[in-house]
Amino acid sequence: MSNEKTIKSALISVFSKDGLEPIVKKLDEQGVTIYSTGGTEKFINNLGVEVVPVEDITSYPSILGGRVKTLHPKVFGGILNRQNHDGDVAELVEYDIPQIDVVIVDLYPFEKTVASGASNQDIIEKIDIGGISLIRAAAKNYADVICVSSVDDYAEFLELISANNGTISEEDRKRFAGKAFNVSSHYDTAIFNYFNQEHNEAALKISETKGKVLRYGENPHQKGFFFGNFDELFTKLHGKELSYNNLLDVDAAVNLMLEFKNDAPTFAILKHNNACGLAQRDNLHQAYVDALAGDPVSAFGGVLISNTEIDLATAEEIHKLFCEVVIAPSFASDALEVLKGKKNRILLEIHDVEMPKMNVRSCLNGVLLQDRNNITDKAEDLKSVTNITPTNSQIEDLLFASKICKHTKSNTIVLAKNKQLCASGTGQTSRVDALQQAIHKASSFNFDLNGAAMASDAFFPFPDCVEIAKNAGINSVIQPGGSIKDQLSIDYCNENDVAMVMTGTRHFKH
Secondary structure (H helix, E strand, O other): OOOOEEOOEEEEEEOOOOOOHHHHHHHHHOOOEEEEOHHHHHHHHHOOOOOEEHHHHHOOOOEHHHOEOOOOHHHHHHHHOOOOOHHHHHHHHHOOOOOOOEEEEEOOOHHHHHHOOOOHHHHHHOOOOHHHHHHHHHHHOOOOOEEEOOHHHHHHHHHHHHHOOOEEOHHHHHHHHHHHHHHHHHHHHHHHHHHOOOOOOOOOOOOOOOEEEOOOOOOOOOOOEEEOOHHHHEEEEEOOOOOHHHHHHHHHHHHHHHHHOOOOOEEEEEEOOEEEEEEEOOOHHHHHHHHHHOOOOOOOOEEEEEOOOEOHHHHHHHOOOOEEEEEEOOEOHHHHHHHOOOOOOEEEEEOOOOOOOEEEEEEOOEEEEEEOOOOOOOHHHOEEOOOOOOOHHHHHHHHHHHHHHHOOOOOOEEEEOOOEEEEEEOOOOOHHHHHHHHHHHHHHOOOOOOOOEEEEOOOOOOOHHHHHHHHHOOOEEEEOOOOOOHHHHHHHHHHOOOEEEEOOOOOOOO
């Protein structure tokens, strides 16, 4: 190994002491001089290990309630000096600055404090100043210093010093420097995003430190990665590793089912990000059976999701179907054993967590950012624009269809009846094509569309869609409205006994 350095002195100033004890004892065993501050100094003292207070170096106490402890030329000179630079070495002697070979820091938990709902003052106090400066200095000078920047790296550092009796290669020092700048950049990103919650600064900073290499991307010739805290959202109970496409479908499924949170038992089946089956019933078994009836062909290899615990009866039905992923808030123990009968079937228990407030996607040579679509059409939002006012049961189906429509690729038309998805037309370049696709699919699976409801994700520029719908038996329509020719569609509905409501909210999903 090139340019090896043996640790003779260490500065330790950490928030988390978990896993620190064996490091301190190993450094002490190797004869390393340990410098420390505040609570860390007390911790080391309590281990019976000799420690030099930083105040003994700086001749300054910790001041301003602990805000300033290590910010001093004698500390940073000890870290930043170049050991092969005669001038630097001479200045260390002249100003009585100790050489520091390792810096161990664990920052104040800023993100956890924000997530806890703490007050603004508490959050501000968790912005680490000295720690982040120590990390940057030590990582910059990796040629001579090794920086341990997080409790997550304690164990690996302990292995290094144990294996080589405190001698560290330049390759390892540089690798730890990379870890350190990952910590510092992520920390600063979290702070900026806290201060920029209203996006007053037109700047986008994304930092995800939990990354996973996927088997491949959408296709085998594409590399794929997932960056995010998957375990925060799910407990994986069984099955193979999720693929890039699995994750996209799981995302679509979760966002769709959030529309039915705390509702009666609801089951959805998705394929290629769109629902191909969805039903709401008094019991989950029937909800699944009726969701599957929506398109049993497309359901093959799909992603399944429930808004309530999956019981044995439902699991036994699901087990007859080849599906990639099953998601639910929980699984009955006997249901779980049945579903585990397919070794590759992925079973995910979803946690009750809040989804991100912003949607991010790549575009051209940049990024698009938008607010999450948090509007769900409700009965009080509906404006009846026809002579016939929809009945309560029709309104229930219209809102049911609207929720599905919101999460289906544009242009889309959704047909529903008795809280069951009959069919949808998805991702079409023409709204008429989307409607005709939906009618054709509904017919192919023997749905009776007489009395069905139709939802459109955008307005009708001409009355052709409502005419086609009426001829198929549909007698209620929900759409956002907003076309300069809205009246043409309203007139047709009035002349043909079709009830139509407008929401005023468009739900494109491109």
